[in-house]
Amino acid sequence: MRTFTDEEKIRRYHLAALGLSSYTIRQLVKLVEFSVVDGAHEYRVVDIKRAIVERLQNQRLVARSRQGLEQALGLLEGKSNVVRVDFLKNVPLPEKLKIRNERIDELSVQEQVLQRETEAVLHQAVGQ
DSSP states (O other): OOOOOTTOEEOHHHHHHTTOOHHHHHHHHTTSOOEEETTEEEEEHHHHHHHHHHHHTOTTOOHHHHHHHHHHHHHHTTOOSOOOOOTTTTSOHHHHHHHHHHHHHHHHHHHHHHHHHHHHHHHHHHHO
16 A cells, blocks of 8 residues: 655545545544545545544544554554565576566566457447
8 A cells, every 4th residue: 555645635535445434534534624626525644644643532432443543544654564575686687687577578468468358348349
């Protein structure tokens, strides 16, 4: 998952993608300033973080909601359990280039197959 900067804007579907329920999202954005872009409300990440921290201070918060809020806050702050690993770290540069070029060639072939399949489906749809 990508990291959000504090001044960046996010929408409700971003919050849902972080694992928050519709109810929790409504509670968070209730008092947060927003701007409207393309008919959708956008919120500053820093404001959402602040709202999450305030919501976490509620003693009556259900454990499941608390866990979801903590997880969302961690993801907004760039914390994640994903560890980036360079599997080619100890491979000499010429070998790295060879491996990556082979992968590019494989992906290119897959792309061509998908393009042909897409064109066939579109041709069939137009023909009907």
